[in-house]
Amino acid sequence: MASSVETLEFQAETRQLLRLVIHSIYSNKDIFLRELISNASDALDKLRLESLADSTVQADISDLHIALEVDRDARTLTVRDNGIGMSRDDLVDLIGTIAKSGTAGLLEKIKESQDAAAAQSLIGQFGVGFYSAFMVADKVTLRTRRAGTDAGTRWESDGEGTYELQAVDGLPVGTSVTLHLKPVDGEDGLADYLAGWKIRQIVKQYSDFIRWPIRMAAEQTEGATGTENDGDAAVETLNSMKALWARPRSEVTEAEYTEFYQQISHDWLAPAETIHMRAEGTFEYEALLFVPAQAPFDLFSRETKRGVQLYVKRVFIMDDCEALMPNYLRFVKGVVDAHDLSLNISREILQHDRQIQAVRRRLVKKVLGAIKTTQANDAERYGKLWDQFGRVLKEGLVEDTDNTQALLELVSLPSTHDAERPTTLRAYVERMKDGQDAIYYLTGETRATVENSPHMEAFTAKGYEVLLLSDPIDEIWADRIPAFDGHRLQSIAKGQVDLDEPADGDQEADSERSKREQDFVALLPWLTTALAEQVKQVRLSSRLTTSAACIVGDADDISPTLEKMFRATGQEMPPVRRTLELNPSHPLITGLRTAHATDPADPALPEIAELVYGGALLAEGGDLPDPARFTRLLTTHLTRTL
Numbered sequence: 001m002a003s004s005v006e007t008l009e010f011q012a013e014t015r016q017l018l019r020l021v022i023h024s025i026y027s028n029k030d031i032f033l034r035e036l037i038s039n040a041s042d043a044l045d046k047l048r049l050e051s052l053a054d055s056t057v058q059a060d061i062s063d064l065h066i067a068l069e070v071d072r073d074a075r076t077l078t079v080r081d082n083g084i085g086m087s088r089d090d091l092v093d094l095i096g097t098i099a100k101s102g103t104a105g106l107l108e109k110i111k112e113s114q115d116a117a118a119a120q121s122l123i124g125q126f127g128v129g130f131y132s133a134f135m136v137a138d139k140v141t142l143r144t145r146r147a148g149t150d151a152g153t154r155w156e157s158d159g160e161g162t163y164e165l166q167a168v169d170g171l172p173v174g175t176s177v178t179l180h181l182k183p184v185d186g187e188d189g190l191a192d193y194l195a196g197w198k199i200r201q202i203v204k205q206y207s208d209f210i211r212w213p214i215r216m217a218a219e220q221t222e223g224a225t226g227t228e229n230d231g232d233a234a235v236e237t238l239n240s241m242k243a244l245w246a247r248p249r250s251e252v253t254e255a256e257y258t259e260f261y262q263q264i265s266h267d268w269l270a271p272a273e274t275i276h277m278r279a280e281g282t283f284e285y286e287a288l289l290f291v292p293a294q295a296p297f298d299l300f301s302r303e304t305k306r307g308v309q310l311y312v313k314r315v316f317i318m319d320d321c322e323a324l325m326p327n328y329l330r331f332v333k334g335v336v337d338a339h340d341l342s343l344n345i346s347r348e349i350l351q352h353d354r355q356i357q358a359v360r361r362r363l364v365k366k367v368l369g370a371i372k373t374t375q376a377n378d379a380e381r382y383g384k385l386w387d388q389f390g391r392v393l394k395e396g397l398v399e400d401t402d403n404t405q406a407l408l409e410l411v412s413l414p415s416t417h418d419a420e421r422p423t424t425l426r427a428y429v430e431r432m433k434d435g436q437d438a439i440y441y442l443t444g445e446t447r448a449t450v451e452n453s454p455h456m457e458a459f460t461a462k463g464y465e466v467l468l469l470s471d472p473i474d475e476i477w478a479d480r481i482p483a484f485d486g487h488r489l490q491s492i493a494k495g496q497v498d499l500d501e502p503a504d505g506d507q508e509a510d511s512e513r514s515k516r517e518q519d520f521v522a523l524l525p526w527l528t529t530a531l532a533e534q535v536k537q538v539r540l541s542s543r544l545t546t547s548a549a550c551i552v553g554d555a556d557d558i559s560p561t562l563e564k565m566f567r568a569t570g571q572e573m574p575p576v577r578r579t580l581e582l583n584p585s586h587p588l589i590t591g592l593r594t595a596h597a598t599d600p601a602d603p604a605l606p607e608i609a610e611l612v613y614g615g616a617l618l619a620e621g622g623d624l625p626d627p628a629r630f631t632r633l634l635t636t637h638l639t640r641t642l
């Protein structure tokens with residue numbers, strides 16, 4: 001005789017939550033299967049643990065698995081496990097009630113929030129788990145028997161306010177959840193959840209690394225591979241179960257890491273770096289990260305995705321989890337599996353989660369540490385890595401003030417020391433000349449313009465090493481980083497540079513300088529006025545040996561390349577007037593001085609001044625404001641000399 005059916009009411013909060021779930025706060029309905037598989041997997045874990053810990057629990061743990069069963073005629077999909085199961089009381093407590101503290105308040109907030117995305121993100125904080133079944137089913141039947149007991153229970157509900165309970169005999173240990181599926185409705189995001197391909201796709205996407213086999217009867221017509229014969233019907237295992245990150249490092253081979261990396265990154269090369277770690281304590285997680293050997297083609301595109309995949313206990317949650325990786329490490333691929341997050345956690349919540357921020361800090365340190373180790377041990381491999389990712393890593397010098405020091409140790413920069421090989425800042429410092437108090441650098445648009453710029457002349461003549469920076473990002477970080485290892489970073493195109501600084505009391509040098517100043521006492525103010533629109537000052541230079549003139553900025557002026565970059569992005573910029581420096585021993589400059597002394601009103605003089613300024617601008621790789629005028633003046637004055 002069948003036992004009696006009891007009808008119970010859902011707790012008030014559960015009713016509210018169900019209503020929210022049914023009225024589709026989730027646009028992605030596919031996740032119901034992820035939730036049910038995750039519950040089944042937890043139940044299998046629990047049974048195994050319990051039977052290992054307590055030998056009186058007589059449970060068969062020889063073939064723990066999850067089975068997905070489709071009944072086309074009845075339009076049902078069943079998720080079955082042979083895990084721990086639930087007693088009648090468990091069902092009332094766990095499924096009929098939400099025991100989580102703060103639920104009522106949270107539901108209140110969700111109700112108040114008009115915006116679906118905000119509601120989804122709020123609800124993601126504690127997850128909907130089992131109730132998500134009601135997104136795709138208008139009735140759910142759950143049959144379960146707790147391991148170690150004989151009593152089975154049937155639970156059934158349409159999610160509307162009440163549920164039925166009935167004692168049932170003869171159930172196997174474990175739980176089956178049968179979904180009486182709603183009709184397919186593409187517009188409402190309801191796919192055909194009876195279709196084998198759809199089920200396979202969802203399992204592959206979200207549950208591939210679940211540690212227990214997820215089985216389904218193979219469809220003869222689809223010629224499934226990887227099947228095994230289970231009695232009459234062929235059975236297919238849908239998930240790979242290969243969550244490498246969950247295994248101890250010592251048990252994973254290099255080839256397995258490579259295969260896994262290739263699977264998640266769609267790269268065909270082996271990774272350059274593999275970082276595998278496990279954190280225990282209050283917030284447990286495992287991370288398996290890779291630095292690719294080759295930069296993706298879209299590394300600098302605005303649409304580049306960044307971040308690693310996030311899993312919660314082997315269940316896939318999201319791709320490109322930007323909360324876990326800063327922008328400048330966007331090339332890092334891999335997986336982070338955090339144990340204590342809700343399956344429905346949203347991107348917004350993750351961004352502000354303190355524990356996630358702590359995980360991110362730790363991951364960044366690990367990645368930089370791995371790169372540092374390669375730098376120390378294998379110069380060639382490091383060189384290749386820097387070639388691929390150096391430009392992005394330099395963005396970290398602007399973005400990530402916590403790791404400035406670590407990043408400064410990593411940077412590898414072209415310098416006048418070696419035309420072929422770049423240098424680290426540390427190696428530069430070790431080579432610094434006695435008495436040199438700054439690390440010199442020059443920025444520009446290309447290496448050639450930087451190398452040939454007039455600013456370099458005195459430094460080359462005196463044998464001072466100069467870093468040649470021609471990446472756009474160099475303009476920004478070099479300006480912001482004040483020093484490395486106690487040595488100032490100094491642009492040689494900014495401020496006063498005097499490599500011949502006379503020692504205190506060097507009277508000979510002092511008097512030579514003041515004589516020179518005296519010689520130009522009339523020309524300099526006149527030139528400053530003649531070129532007032534272009535420059536703020538004209539002065540004598542000590543950085544030139546062969547060129548007639550160069551243009552320099554003040555310490556806090558932005559560089560011309562940066563000015564150009566800002567304009568290119570459409571930003572309004574007031575023109576930056578810099579200082580024109582003249583080489584006092586150049587014949588053009590001494591000639592100009594003589595001509596000015598002879599006839600200060602000569603109309604040719606302002607034109608020569610303009611040519612001197614234009615020439616200096618061209619020499620540093622700059623753009624003339626009016627190239628046609630410059631060429632006309634040049635032609636006129638050249639013609640006169642012939």
Ligand SMILES: Nc1ncnc2c1ncn2[C@@H]1O[C@H](COP(=O)(O)OP(=O)(O)OP(=O)(O)O)[C@@H](O)[C@H]1O
Binds near residue numbers: 043085129131
């Ligand atoms: N297949 C199952 N076998 C045994 N117990 C289950 C099963 N499914 C659900 N339960 C029990 O019901 C409880 C509630 O499930 P539900 O999916 O609503 O939330 P959860 O899994 O605890 O939380 P979340 O989904 O946010 O991780 C579970 O904690 C578990 O104890």
